[in-house]
Amino acid sequence: MSENNAPGKRYWLDRSENVTLIYRALWVVGILLLVADLVVHRHEEIGFAEVFGFYGLYGFFACVALVLAAKLLRKLIMRPEDYYER
Amino acid sequence: MSVEFPTALILILGAALVPLLRGWLRSAWLLILPLLAFAHLLALPEGSFGAIELFGLPLTLVRVDRLSLLFGYVFLLAAFLNALYALHSRDTVQHVAMLVYAGSALGAVFAGDLLTLFIYWEGTAVSSVLLIWARRTGESYRAGMRYLVVQLLSGMLLLAGALLYAQHSGSLAFEHFTLEQPGAWLMLLAFGIKCAFPLLHNWLQDAYPEATEIGTVVLSAFTTKLGIYALARGFAGTEMLVLIGTVMTAFPIFYAVIENDLRRVLAYSVNNQLGFMVAGIGLGTELALNGAVAHAFADILFKALLFMSMGAVLLRAGTVKGSELGGLYKSMPWTAGFCIVGAASISAFPLFSGFVTKSMIMAAALEEGHVVVWLVLLFASAGVFHHAGIKIPYFAFFAHDSGIRCKEAPLNMLAAMALAAALCIGIGCFPSALYSLLPWPVDYVPYTASHVLSQLQLLVFSALAFSVLMRTGIYPPELRSVNLDFDWVYRKLGRGMALGVIEASAALYRLATVPTERLLRGVLARIYRHHGPEGVLARTWPTGSMVLWVAILLGAYLVLYYI
Numbered sequence: 221m222s223e224n225n226a227p228g229k230r231y232w233l234d235r236s237e238n239v240t241l242i243y244r245a246l247w248v249v250g251i252l253l254l255v256a257d258l259v260v261h262r263h264e265e266i267g268f269a270e271v272f273g274f275y276g277l278y279g280f281f282a283c284v285a286l287v288l289a290a291k292l293l294r295k296l297i298m299r300p301e302d303y304y305e306r
Numbered sequence: 307m308s309v310e311f312p313t314a315l316i317l318i319l320g321a322a323l324v325p326l327l328r329g330w331l332r333s334a335w336l337l338i339l340p341l342l343a344f345a346h347l348l349a350l351p352e353g354s355f356g357a358i359e360l361f362g363l364p365l366t367l368v369r370v371d372r373l374s375l376l377f378g379y380v381f382l383l384a385a386f387l388n389a390l391y392a393l394h395s396r397d398t399v400q401h402v403a404m405l406v407y408a409g410s411a412l413g414a415v416f417a418g419d420l421l422t423l424f425i426y427w428e429g430t431a432v433s434s435v436l437l438i439w440a441r442r443t444g445e446s447y448r449a450g451m452r453y454l455v456v457q458l459l460s461g462m463l464l465l466a467g468a469l470l471y472a473q474h475s476g477s478l479a480f481e482h483f484t485l486e487q488p489g490a491w492l493m494l495l496a497f498g499i500k501c502a503f504p505l506l507h508n509w510l511q512d513a514y515p516e517a518t519e520i521g522t523v524v525l526s527a528f529t530t531k532l533g534i535y536a537l538a539r540g541f542a543g544t545e546m547l548v549l550i551g552t553v554m555t556a557f558p559i560f561y562a563v564i565e566n567d568l569r570r571v572l573a574y575s576v577n578n579q580l581g582f583m584v585a586g587i588g589l590g591t592e593l594a595l596n597g598a599v600a601h602a603f604a605d606i607l608f609k610a611l612l613f614m615s616m617g618a619v620l621l622r623a624g625t626v627k628g629s630e631l632g633g634l635y636k637s638m639p640w641t642a643g644f645c646i647v648g649a650a651s652i653s654a655f656p657l658f659s660g661f662v663t664k665s666m667i668m669a670a671a672l673e674e675g676h677v678v679v680w681l682v683l684l685f686a687s688a689g690v691f692h693h694a695g696i697k698i699p700y701f702a703f704f705a706h707d708s709g710i711r712c713k714e715a716p717l718n719m720l721a722a723m724a725l726a727a728a729l730c731i732g733i734g735c736f737p738s739a740l741y742s743l744l745p746w747p748v749d750y751v752p753y754t755a756s757h758v759l760s761q762l763q764l765l766v767f768s769a770l771a772f773s774v775l776m777r778t779g780i781y782p783p784e785l786r787s788v789n790l791d792f793d794w795v796y797r798k799l800g801r802g803m804a805l806g807v808i809e810a811s812a813a814l815y816r817l818a819t820v821p822t823e824r825l826l827r828g829v830l831a832r833i834y835r836h837h838g839p840e841g842v843l844a845r846t847w848p849t850g851s852m853v854l855w856v857a858i859l860l861g862a863y864l865v866l867y868y869i
Contacts (some may be wrong), residue, residue, distance in 0.1 A: 231636060233704070243773050250766045253759065262756040265672040266680070275684075275763035282688040283771035290563035291782045297790040298564070304788065304797055305445075 250276065309346060310355045312368050313378065314413030314426065316343040317385065321405035325398050333393050336401060340386040343412070347378050354418050363478050366418025372745040373599065377415040377535045379743065380603045381408060383729070384527035384610060391614055391722035392520045403436035404524050411528035415535050419478040420468035420493075423536070427464055427496075430529055431457035437521030438513055446516040452797075453513035457529075460499035467492030483540050494541055500533025501584055502577050504553050508793035510577060511561075515569040515626075519617030522569055526576060526609045534583045534602045543590025548671075551585025552679045554578065555686035561791060562693035566784050568626040568702055569616050572609070575652065575694040578686055579605050585683065586667040589674055592746040597666025600744055604651070604659035604733055611648035611726040612698060615641050618715035618723070619702055626702070628784035633707030641715045642703040644723035651730040653695035653765060654687060659730045661761065662737035662752040669750065688768045695765075696772050701784055 232238055254273050264270045320339040327335050352375075356367030385408035392404060410429030417423040431454065438450035470489030472478045483490040495506075502510045510530065514522050541547065555578050562574035579601070586598030618641045619634060620626045635642040647658070654660035664687070671680045714720070733740050741748040775781040836843050 229636070233635075234707070243777065246766065246770055246773060250763075250770050253763045253766055256759055257763070260755050260759055262760060263754075264756065264760075265669070266677060269760070273763070275760040276767040278684060279688045279764040279767040280771045282685045283692050283768045284775065286559060286685075286689050286692060287563060287771075287775055287781060290560045291780075293560050294564045294782060294789070298785070298787045299790060301786045301788055303790075 309349045310351075310368065312356065312413055312416060313343050313346050313350070314409040314416070316346060317405045317409030317412065318429075321402045321409065324401050324405065332401070336389040336393065336405070337386065339405060340382050340389060340408070343385070344379075344382045347375070347382065356418075360421065363421070363472060364419075365422055365478065367422055368416050369418030369480075370416065372743070373535070373539060374415045376599055376603060376743050376745065377531065378412060380531075380606050381412050381415065381528065384408070384524075384606050385412075387607075387610055387614075387722050387726055388520070388524045388527065390725065391523055391617070391719055393718040394716040395520055397440060397518075397520075399436055400440045400518060400520055403433050403440070404520070407433040407437070407524060407528060411532050414532050418480060420464070420471070420480050421478050423480055424461060424465050424468060427532075428458070428461045430532060431461060434525055434529060437524055438517040440521055441516060441518045443516075449513045449516035452793075453509050456499060456509040460496045463492045463499070464496035467494075467496060480539060482542065485544065494544075497533050497536045497540065498550075500529055501537055501580055502530060502533075502554070503550055503584070504557060505792055507554075507558075507577055508791050511558075511570055511573040511791060512793050514573045514576070515567050519620045523610055523613045523617055526572075526613050527606050530576060530580055531602050531606055534580065534587070534598070537584065538587050538595060538599055542587050542595055544588055547588025548585050548676065548679060549588070551581045551583070551588055552682050554581025554584055556581070556682050556689070559686060559689035559693055561789060562689075563697070564782055564789060566628050566787060568628055568631070568698055569613065569620070571628075571693060571698060572612055572616065575690055576605075576609060578690055578694075579609070579652070581686065582664055582667050582683065585679065586670065589667070589670050589676070591670050591674065593666055593673065593748075593750060594670035596741075596744045596746050596748055596750075597663060597670055600740055601660075601663040601667060603740060603743075604663040604730070607726055607729050607733070608648045608651035608659055611644060611723060611730060612652065612694065614719065614723050614726065615645035615648060616698070616702070618719050621719075622712040622715060623710050627786065628697075628701035629786050631702045631708050631710065632705040633703070634710060634712075635703040636707070637710070637712045638703070638714050640720050641723065642699065644720075644727045645699045645703065647727040647730055649695040649699050651734065653691035654761060655734075655765060656753070656758045656761060657731065657734045659733035661734055662740070663733075665752055665757060665761075666750050684764070688764055691765050691768045692772060696769060 254276060257272055257276075262270055268274065317339055320335070320342075323335065324332060350368075350370050352370045352372075354366045354369045358365050358367065385405070388404055388408070392400060395401070407430055410426045410433055414423055414426035414430065417426055435450045435454045435457070438446050438453060467489040468478060470492065471483070471487060472489075474488045483493065485491060485494070499506045499509070514525050517525055537547070558574040558577040558581075562571045562578070565571045565574060583598040583601050583605075586594040586601070589595075616626050618638065619631065622638065623631060623634060625631065651658040651660050654664050668680060668683050668687075671683060715723075737752055741750075772781070835841055838844060
């Protein structure tokens with residue numbers, strides 16, 4: 221464990237090109253899942269969920285909307301850390 | 307010896323011995339007690355026993371059925387994990403409180419009547435607050451006080467509701483209620499506080515992150531799930547709960563995205579997961595109720611795992627603030643790995659526990675035709691992956707390297723996390739084991755090509771959204787801050803109003819008393835002038851003047867008579 225704590229040690233994830241590699245791999249997985257959507261016919265309880273890529277698009281835009289809304293919320297409700305202590 | 311006594315007593319009476327034990331003896335005792343209680347639970351026959359009579363009302367101390375057994379099993383699993391996680395600590399207060407708290411929660415789920423429920427209900431409140439105070443800081447003391455007030459309020463509402471109910475129906479039995487029954491609303495409110503309904507929720511996010519690294523883990527298992535149990539027993543199928551649960555899944559995730567304290571982020575996600583269960587209870591079908599209690603079971607384990615990993619970070623790095631952390635996977639690789647298992651479970655990745663439990667609730671919502679509810683739940687599912695699944699491990703263990711280098715978590719903590727992680731994966735890979743314990747028969751199949759594909763799409767594209775926002779710099783950075791939530795109403799507005807009322811009444815008092823006092827002083831001074839030691843009327847007069855006056859009076863009499 222002690223060698224893990226050596227401050228100078230470089231890790232695989234410390235190199236930004238490796239992080240980019242993971243990022244691109246994630247896109248590849250996403251696209252493969254969309255391709256799978258064409259092959260597998262999903263049986264859904266509700267009609268519109270059978271539309272191509274419904275879950276992927278919903279997940280993506282739900283998260284973007286969530287973060288943008290939360291950023292706006294921050295303007296309204298964010299206070300200094302000692303707000304309740306003053 | 308008959309086994310027909312409350313299992314809770316094993317933990318509560320066993321806790322009394324803890325202060326007498328030291329070292330490995332205490333460690334062994336802490337681990338043996340939950341196992342002993344578990345063995346007792348297995349030996350218990352189904353049915354009701356421990357009947358006693360109080361003021362003419364029959365009480366049932368123990369009622370064993372499939373619903374109470376399911377919660378009993380998972381509470382004892384949690385109690386064992388907690389004991390293992392707490393072994394490195396020498397804090398007797400926490401060891402005792404932990405056992406009494408678990409015992410009270412256990413007693414409550416096996417309570418057959420409302421009065422027994424109330425007693426254990428209060429037991430959980432009083433024992434659990436010690437886990438917050440055990441942090442021994444001013445902030446935790448105040449947060450614990452606020453927590454205690456809310457918990458005791460819930461108990462008072464439960465008692466008031468139970469007595470009102472008993473007065474009208476002549477029975478204290480804890481069965482299914484309808485909202486038309488007298489007292490039912492009060493009990494729903496009492497349960498709602500424990501389940502952290504919207505606007506009744508803030509005690510959770512306020513107090514849990516202020517507890518010790520052990521305390522938060524223990525707290526996350528019992529109080530809210532006891533609320534879920536009580537709600538499932540008393541108010542299953544109450545339409546209103548669908549709406550309440552749906553709101554609960556959605557609103558906390560906005561807070562979770564911008565919260566800096568990672569244990570508080572998890573507290574918001576507790577709230578979000580409770581929402582799924584409350585919605586399931588509201589739907590009230592067998593599939594939905596099975597889903598709700600199965601999700602409670604899974605949630606206790608993966609939430610414990612997540613809180614354990616953050617507790618380990620707090621212990622070793624000294625903080626769980628996202629703004630201070632990063633790169634900890636270098637120092638704590640095992641903790642990071644277990645945290646990711648917990649994150650995958652709460653996010654409902656296939657092969658992890660959340661996948662096989664949460665989906666039952668969502669399937670039930672569609673079966674009942676609640677399309678909007680389903681869409682919100684789907685939004686919340688993406689959101690929980692975003693804030694608990696990615697944000698927690700990312701900001702603690704990855705992100706930019708904070709430069710913090712610390713030791714890996716103690717061995718007992720790692721063992722507890724490993725066990726919890728194994729259970730999360732076990733449930734996810736072999737759901738039939740959990741399904742066979744559920745109160746109603748299950749014919750739900752989680753692993754279909756459609757379900758796996760749709761869930762993977764949802765999660766991978768949520769992760770892509772996170773990555774894109776991160777790389778473009780749109781994602782809000784972790785900042786040292788507090789975010790106003792409903793607790794502002796009583797911590798700022800209410801406090802301000804109370805201080806205002808005190809000041810106003812003091813001013814009013816001064817206004818009323820100052821002139822009156824002046825008037826009274828004047829009157830008193832006048833009386834003093836006439837009657838005081840130097841006053842005219844208090845003077846001692848010489849006898850001679852008396853004789854003179856008598857002579858004058860007699861003289862006057864004589865003169866008058868003569869005339």
